[in-house]
Amino acid sequence: MECKHPLDYIFHPKSIGVAGVSNDASNTGQMLLQPLITSGFKGEIYAINPKAKEALGLKCYPSINNIPGPVDYVIVSIPARLTPKLLEDCVVKGVKVAALFTAGFSESGDEGGQQLEDHIVQIARQGGMRIIGPNCLGIYCPATGLSLHPDLPQQSGPVGFICQSGGNTHYMTQAGATRGIRFSKVISYGNACDLNESDFIEYFTDDPETEIITAYIEGTKDGARFFKALHKAVKAKPVIIFKGGYTEAGIAGVASHTGALAGSEAVWEGLFKQTGVIRAYSLDELIDIALPFLYMPPPQGRNVGIIGLGGGASVQAADECTTAGLSVPPLPQGVRDILKKFTTSAGNIFRNPVDTQSFFIGPQEYLKTVETVANWEGIDLLILHIAPDALVIPGISQELIGIWIEVIVNAAKQCSKPVAVVLHSFGGAKSWELLSSWQEQCYQAGLATFPTVKRAANAISKFIQYHEVREAFYG
Amino acid sequence: MECKHPLDYIFHPKSIGVAGVSNDASNTGQMLLQPLITSGFKGEIYAINPKAKEALGLKCYPSINNIPGPVDYVIVSIPARLTPKLLEDCVVKGVKVAALFTAGFSESGDEGGQQLEDHIVQIARQGGMRIIGPNCLGIYCPATGLSLHPDLPQQSGPVGFICQSGGNTHYMTQAGATRGIRFSKVISYGNACDLNESDFIEYFTDDPETEIITAYIEGTKDGARFFKALHKAVKAKPVIIFKGGYTEAGIAGVASHTGALAGSEAVWEGLFKQTGVIRAYSLDELIDIALPFLYMPPPQGRNVGIIGLGGGASVQAADECTTAGLSVPPLPQGVRDILKKFTTSAGNIFRNPVDTQSFFIGPQEYLKTVETVANWEGIDLLILHIAPDALVIPGISQELIGIWIEVIVNAAKQCSKPVAVVLHSFGGAKSWELLSSWQEQCYQAGLATFPTVKRAANAISKFIQYHEVREAFYG
Numbered sequence: 013m014e015c016k017h018p019l020d021y022i023f024h025p026k027s028i029g030v031a032g033v034s035n036d037a038s039n040t041g042q043m044l045l046q047p048l049i050t051s052g053f054k055g056e057i058y059a060i061n062p063k064a065k066e067a068l069g070l071k072c073y074p075s076i077n078n079i080p081g082p083v084d085y086v087i088v089s090i091p092a093r094l095t096p097k098l099l100e101d102c103v104v105k106g107v108k109v110a111a112l113f114t115a116g117f118s119e120s121g122d123e124g125g126q127q128l129e130d131h132i133v134q135i136a137r138q139g140g141m142r143i144i145g146p147n148c149l150g151i152y153c154p155a156t157g158l159s160l161h162p163d164l165p166q167q168s169g170p171v172g173f174i175c176q177s178g179g180n181t182h183y184m185t186q187a188g189a190t191r192g193i194r195f196s197k198v199i200s201y202g203n204a205c206d207l208n209e210s211d212f213i214e215y216f217t218d219d220p221e222t223e224i225i226t227a228y229i230e231g232t233k234d235g236a237r238f239f240k241a242l243h244k245a246v247k248a249k250p251v252i253i254f255k256g257g258y259t260e261a262g263i264a265g266v267a268s269h270t271g272a273l274a275g276s277e278a279v280w281e282g283l284f285k286q287t288g289v290i291r292a293y294s295l296d297e298l299i300d301i302a303l304p305f306l307y308m309p310p311p312q313g314r315n316v317g318i319i320g321l322g323g324g325a326s327v328q329a330a331d332e333c334t335t336a337g338l339s340v341p342p343l344p345q346g347v348r349d350i351l352k353k354f355t356t357s358a359g360n361i362f363r364n365p366v367d368t369q370s371f372f373i374g375p376q377e378y379l380k381t382v383e384t385v386a387n388w389e390g391i392d393l394l395i396l397h398i399a400p401d402a403l404v405i406p407g408i409s410q411e412l413i414g415i416w417i418e419v420i421v422n423a424a425k426q427c428s429k430p431v432a433v434v435l436h437s438f439g440g441a442k443s444w445e446l447l448s449s450w451q452e453q454c455y456q457a458g459l460a461t462f463p464t465v466k467r468a469a470n471a472i473s474k475f476i477q478y479h480e481v482r483e484a485f486y487g
Numbered sequence: 488m489e490c491k492h493p494l495d496y497i498f499h500p501k502s503i504g505v506a507g508v509s510n511d512a513s514n515t516g517q518m519l520l521q522p523l524i525t526s527g528f529k530g531e532i533y534a535i536n537p538k539a540k541e542a543l544g545l546k547c548y549p550s551i552n553n554i555p556g557p558v559d560y561v562i563v564s565i566p567a568r569l570t571p572k573l574l575e576d577c578v579v580k581g582v583k584v585a586a587l588f589t590a591g592f593s594e595s596g597d598e599g600g601q602q603l604e605d606h607i608v609q610i611a612r613q614g615g616m617r618i619i620g621p622n623c624l625g626i627y628c629p630a631t632g633l634s635l636h637p638d639l640p641q642q643s644g645p646v647g648f649i650c651q652s653g654g655n656t657h658y659m660t661q662a663g664a665t666r667g668i669r670f671s672k673v674i675s676y677g678n679a680c681d682l683n684e685s686d687f688i689e690y691f692t693d694d695p696e697t698e699i700i701t702a703y704i705e706g707t708k709d710g711a712r713f714f715k716a717l718h719k720a721v722k723a724k725p726v727i728i729f730k731g732g733y734t735e736a737g738i739a740g741v742a743s744h745t746g747a748l749a750g751s752e753a754v755w756e757g758l759f760k761q762t763g764v765i766r767a768y769s770l771d772e773l774i775d776i777a778l779p780f781l782y783m784p785p786p787q788g789r790n791v792g793i794i795g796l797g798g799g800a801s802v803q804a805a806d807e808c809t810t811a812g813l814s815v816p817p818l819p820q821g822v823r824d825i826l827k828k829f830t831t832s833a834g835n836i837f838r839n840p841v842d843t844q845s846f847f848i849g850p851q852e853y854l855k856t857v858e859t860v861a862n863w864e865g866i867d868l869l870i871l872h873i874a875p876d877a878l879v880i881p882g883i884s885q886e887l888i889g890i891w892i893e894v895i896v897n898a899a900k901q902c903s904k905p906v907a908v909v910l911h912s913f914g915g916a917k918s919w920e921l922l923s924s925w926q927e928q929c930y931q932a933g934l935a936t937f938p939t940v941k942r943a944a945n946a947i948s949k950f951i952q953y954h955e956v957r958e959a960f961y962g
Contacts, residue, residue: 163915177797177798178797187913191914228799230802257805261806261809262803262806262809266802268798269798269799270798294939323740323744327737330732331732331734334736340736361740365740437662439661445919466769
């Protein structure tokens with residue numbers, strides 16, 4: 013899929029230089045170079061360092077001018093005061109984009125930092141080069157082998173993510189990967205001295221590889237343009253944004269972090285409401301909300317059928333779904349009678365939530381339970397919840413526990429309504445190991461998973477609301 | 488420590504019978520018997536089953552009358568319709584307490600179930616025997632070797648817990664254990680046909696081994712007595728309650744689960760407010776709130792110093808602490824100047840939250856950072872947050888990562904103010920393994936840990952509020 017947006021070239025460099033990398037134990041440049049090697053970037057990679065001979069097996073060039081071939085993209089990890097000279101060299105070399113990991117610019121709050129930032133922007137503008145950052149990680153684009161961490165998937169996906177924080181970029185890409193999110197392009201853009209949030213939102217709006225736009229944003233310098241960009245983006249695809257800095261202390265933190273003008277909470281809330289952006293309040297919630305868009309068809313209404321193990325867990329699930337804005341309608345007697353045919357009465361709840369002992373009876377009984385609830389016309393979607401720890405009791409074989417996730421996946425796939433799977437845990441290390449593998453089996457099968465019913469209900473409620481208000485926004 | 492409450496004997500049986508246990512793969516009685524064997528109950532354990540010869544290595548007696556010695560405590564896992572006969576036998580045998588795992592009584596909603604429950608209560612009352620349950624797990628009392636799961640700690644602790652749900656009892660005891668909670672006594676009491684929530688709250692109030700009372704409660708049949716019991720309990724020690732059923736769907740779920748009269752949300756909210764009970768809305772929150780009571784001295788105010796890694800994480804931490812009702816005061820210039828002496832400016836935030844690169848510089852710099860912030864008089868408590876995943880980057884040695892939790896523990900222990908530790912994760916299985924061990928190292932050292940800043944801030948805010956309002960309640 014070709015993207016006709018004028019910024020598309022920044023995701024497709026043919027050659028990369030990494031400035032400031034060495035083999036020293038304390039060298040943070042390795043953090044930026046290693047992922048490119050690991051992810052198998054297909055073009056040339058050059059290490060640049062006047063003081064080192066070699067870095068991670070690559071020869072170091074003393075300056076970018078010494079590199080024999082062309083260099084499209086330069087990743088910069090050198091002291092701030094040395095960046096103007098490097099960028100001047102980049103302009104001469106014909107570099108198209110520089111991503112500056114280097115910090116110590118406008119975010120420092122010093123006048124000198126701001127001046128230095130203005131200076132490098134001037135160099136880039138005059139030389140026809142673009143800057144990502146400074147104070148950022150740059151680009152993750154699995155399709156072209158640009159990566160930010162050796163552990164990130166090399167597989168592409170439909171989620172675009174822009175992020176003003178490097179640490180949050182690591183969190184979102186790694187935590188998102190374990191939940192089943194795959195990315196088209198990710199840009200960690202820090203202080204946004206040149207390319208900024210509006211540029212990337214506009215790019216994602218046009219990018220056919222990006223179906224869902226997600227963002228962590230701390231502030232904007234051009235509210236009017238950003239509003240326009242979001243307005244257009246939301247017409248094209250779902251946009252989910254976590255705005256960092258929504259309290260006085262958070263807003264002050266933003267100023268120290270990326271030097272951004274965080275703006276008042278009221279302005280941002282208004283912006284999101286007027287444009288139809290879905291708002292998240294943490295990275296975890298950003299991931300949560302993205303998942304139904306990836307893995308669930310839109311439910312036709314808010315009536316949820318909840319099936320799992322445990323009476324107390326069922327009561328809590330009913331409370332949490334209701335609080336999140338979903339409805340938990342009682343199953344009619346006819347449906348309860350069907351359920352009672354293949355599970356004993358004692359210790360079960362058939363009302364909805366359904367607390368089913370079928371986990372201890374057998375897979376067929378569980379499948380029939382799910383099917384029976386899903387087939388009732390009063391239900392629009394299902395939440396299937398299970399804590400594997402709850403199955404680990406004397407008398408239940410390890411083999412039976414092992415197959416349960418397959419049974420749940422089968423039940424969900426055969427189901428006539430949208431399904432979300434909640435995998436809780438009692439928190440032990442052993443149980444997390446099991447849960448991680450269950451989680452992966454679910455998203456490989458195309459199922460959204462959540463760690464609690466509360467988080468599932470919240471995400472699904474916002475997902476449903478998006479579809480409810482779409483018409484209002486787009487006629 | 489001797490407890491003079493008249494119910495104390497139920498936690499100190501000298502001999503136990505388990506009725507309805509067998510070696511069959513599907514026998515749930517094993518779930519109740521196995522933990523007694525594993526936890527090393529010191530008295531006699533007898534298996535009772537007219538149809539089986541042996542269960543988990545124990546000879547089965549056909550009826551309780553055939554057991555040669557006295558039996559103090561009987562755990563019942565037989566069909567509901569057979570329970571009256573068994574309880575009559577128990578009375579004859581001189582059994583003091585029976586805990587009925589068996590379900591199918593008042594919670595079934597059938598008239599027959601209610602009648603059966605009334606019948607067994609009559610048998611017990613006439614025979615001078617007490618009943619826990621039915622539809623429950625019974626007692627976990629590490630000091631006497633009564634246990635509910637083979638994995639539960641055999642070590643006692645200061646937290647008492649009563650729980651109307653068996654599944655929630657498993658969750659709270661196991662998840663609590665991994666977070667560092669150790670229990671004095673836990674009672675899973677189900678339908679509460681005889682011994683009920685008020686009995687156990689009164690017991691915990693008098694019990695010197697119980698310093699913090701926690702509960703999961705779905706309803707009460709005697710609101711006036713429960714109010715009185717709570718009123719007295721809160722005067723003696725902190726009481727934290729998670730009330731299941733606070734929405735229409737949840738309240739309906741309660742009726743199907745334990746047959747309890749859930750009561751209206753307004754009545755419960757009033758009850759908690761008037762008595763000074765701390766309210767939780769999930770089991771996780773119940774655990775969260777208990778932890779500061781166990782591991783933190785009360786902060787003198789609400790001003791929190793936040794130290795961790797990541798600018799975005801710092802902004803989020805500031806927002807979440809503020810939202811939870813804590814204050815995040817900016818560090819004065821003098822304190823920032825001290826911090827700048829031993830960490831480079833670039834990429835750090837010194838304002839509060841402190842985003843410190845000292846994790847990549849060295850332990851001494853981190854220790855000095857914590858000490859410097861803690862020593863400022865404007866700070867009442869500290870939150871130290873770290874995601875071990877954030878340390879796993881090329882160029883940082885595994886050894887350095889391995890020692891970090893020791894460094895954090897040392898910093899916290901030397902600190903002049905109360906400290907909470909937040910251990911986040913990007914969610915991979917490897918990272919959970921590391922986190923589990925870090926978590927354990929923390930609570931072994933006497934530190935409260937939380938999985939997110941949001942949850943830490945919420946728990947600490949309620950902890951501080953408890954101390955703020957204590958005076959109002961107790962003059």
